[in-house]
Amino acid sequence: MPTISADSKGVYVIAVTPFDETGAIDSKSVDSVNDFYFESGADGLTILGMMGEAPKLTQAEALDITRQTLARAGDKPVVVGVSAPGLAALGELTKAVMDLGAAGVMVAPPMGLRTNEQITGYYDQVIAQIGTDVPVVLQDFPLSTNVPISIPALGKIIEAHPSIVMLKHEDWPGLTKISELRKAEANGRRRISILCGNGGIFLPEEMARGADGAMTGFGFPEMMVEVVRLMAAGDVDRAQDIFDAYLPLVRYEQQPGAGLGVRKYVLAKRGVIASAAQRNPAAPLPPTGIAEIERLIARQEKRLAELG
Secondary structure, eight states, X not given: OOOOOTTOOEEEEEOOOOBOTTSOBOHHHHHHHHHHHHHTTOSEEEESSXXXXXXXXXXXXXXXXXXXXXXXXXXXXXXXXXXXXXXXXXXXXXXXXXXXXXXXXXEOOOTTOOSHHHHHHHHHHHHHHHOTXXXXXXXXXXXXXXXXXXXXXXXXXXXXXXXXXXXXXXXXXXXXXXXXXXXXXXXXOOOXXXXXXXXXXXXXXXXXXXXXXXXOOOSOHHXXXXXXXXXXXXXXXXXXXXXXXXXXXXXXXXXXXXXXXXXXXXXXXXXXXXXXXXXXXXXXXXXXXXHHHHHHHHHXXXXXXXHO
């Protein structure tokens, strides 16, 4: 099976976990949504992330979803989120998913880390737990984890651990961080892949700063694929025009606590998953929210038609 590396690029969609109205995993929709992501042009997938409702899954369910996704992905890489409060659980899940054929694992720092020493020490412990042969994505998402990773701390982690081959960059504001990482590489530090999150809300600017693509979700992943392709080809204006057509819905999906409901509603509306249900605890979209989403999609379709 393929593995991620410092040269990985493109769009790795953060996959939703489909549930039925009872809260059970909808296995049929797991296949259909993964097919949809790849048909939309995704270069890879990341499963069991925060927007995949990973904390609501049992260990057995996490492994079942990993097994099913890998079987569907063929030769496409699949990264698995393994973040956990304890290193024993993290290490156990890492071994299991890598044995199944995962392309690598994604690890976010646990809440409670505050100093550079605590943060760098945590990743020292992670690598010691899982081994140096497992490709790792470091998830830098302080808006969710409440753990800000400074540029010097990130540099120290990168230099200490060659198996950390990718940064899932979703600091906000964080454009300067991308520039500083690339500057350090120009001055001799080893290269890592940088794929960006936050629903793609800063994707054109992140690509212009040196990002390699996106590792995030959106109800229209084909937008991210096209924007990344056009930016890499140097067609900045066309990339921005396409991005701008989707931007109101991208923005709407960024609402804390409501974003996953928006994304699942759009995917269900598009026939990709059978139900927009989230596993409890969850907050369903109110009728007013659904009406707003429908209006945004209608305006988006009009803008895209005008672009041709």
